[in-house]
Amino acid sequence: MALFTVFGSPIAHSLSPQIQLEFADQFGLVNEYRRSLSSPGRFAADVAYFFRHGGSGANVTVPFKQQAYQLVTHTTLRARQAGAVNTLMGRGAGQVLGDNTDGLGLVADLRWHLAKAQVGDLSGKTVLLLGAGGAARGVVGPLLDAGVARLTVANRTEAKAADLVDRFADSRLAYCSMNELPAADIIIQATSVALQQQALTLPANLAAQAVLCYDMSYGATPTKFLQWAAANGCANCLDGLGMLVEQAALSFALWHDGLLPDSRAVITKLLERNTNE
Template identity: 55%
Template sequence: MAIFTVFGNPVAHSLSPQIHQAFAQQVGVELNYTRSLTSVLRFRRAVAEFFRSGGAGANVTVPFKQQAFDLVTYVTTRAQQAGAVNTLVPLGYGQLLGDNTDGIGLVRDLQKNLQQKLTNRDVVILGAGGAARGVIAPLLEQGVASLTIANRTIEKANLLVEKFGQPTLQACRFEQLTIPTDALVINATSASLTGQKLPLESDELAHAACAYDMMYGAQPTAFMQQARQAGVAVVQDGLGMLVEQAGAAFQLWHEGAELDTQKVIQKLRKTIVG
């Protein structure tokens, strides 16, 4: 039986085993998907030991995505653009391919599950950290009209603009943010993990047609509450992104697999809400 795992810290509450088991049932394959708690100092050794013992593939979550990028033999274009790896594919002879499925997971959730148009759409990303960096290129590839990166400090946002070098890309501080009418606003900050509200005016946020938080939980996040109070029509968390990025990883390990991700999202939603 093929063995897969997710490396993380913390990792006890990871939904990855449930998601990949559900995918396996859909396509009729048997696998064992585990959780691997490790540390920054032990991560490289843990990965090596897992694949030496016959591991068939692995996911990587915080805080190891940058380390994974540094240890793999090859990276895909989207992992190179993200500067981080969340999926490991063994190539044999100790070699690993590193991919990043976060961005495509977001795009698939927005387009397929939320029916959100991205082509010629004004998009705002809140935050300029690793989560933002991982989704910029996939969003740009959809032909967005503009993509604004808003952050507490302008320096980090400017670095991302310089890295991707696209004329549709711009940066600003939260206080300077002007949200275009009918824009898609994506929260890529970690504020929702601590329940912090972002420094956004309700009148400004009200211009958005869709507010999307990359975080998820049993209750609406602080950002989702802000958006609903502002009257945004479509407000959604990142559970669908989690499932879609997992689906993209599963398809790397099981070529040609056709997955019903919406069914898995619905099942997990019921589990989380309780």
């Protein structure tokens, strides 16, 4: 039996164990997947202890993604681009590989919903990304690779957005403050406000002009960002459940020699379960 975990704070709400066990069932595998509550001061020791005591792989959620990048001994290109890690894989002798599957998970879910809504593909779309922390860092590269026409990163601390943009040499990428937000086809909420049950102050006309508004957080009720988007005329308002499952599928494949599970089947099952509860 292989041992996996997800590190986070808070962590009780995480669906990662349920998702990963659903993936394992698809291939007849018997895995153990835990939740691991940690803190910034304990995180490095917790990761070392996990892999020293038989851990095979781990997911990393807020607020540890950038801290995880500093801990690992090996990184993938997309992790280096982001400067943040959401997936860890033990390689023995104290070696740990860090990857970032967030962006590819987001791209997969956005493409699925854009096709369902019959509003085209990501290619050629303009995107406004709210936030420049660990959650946002992992999605910039994959969004650019998907062919977006323009990607603007907005953050309350403008210097943080500028730092993220500077990691990429791409003329389609720009940054701005939260006071000068441009209109965009797709608006992605990647700040921590949803977890804190707070609301961003955003111009109403932004939602009306967007074909899709997406909150990378997920939950049983719409976040305040999604409530704002729906109230101001956006027809497609989505939370991050699909992204969560899609990025988890890529983590699973990394841990299991390329076995890629059926992510949409698990998303459907989770949505049905939420509807019946």
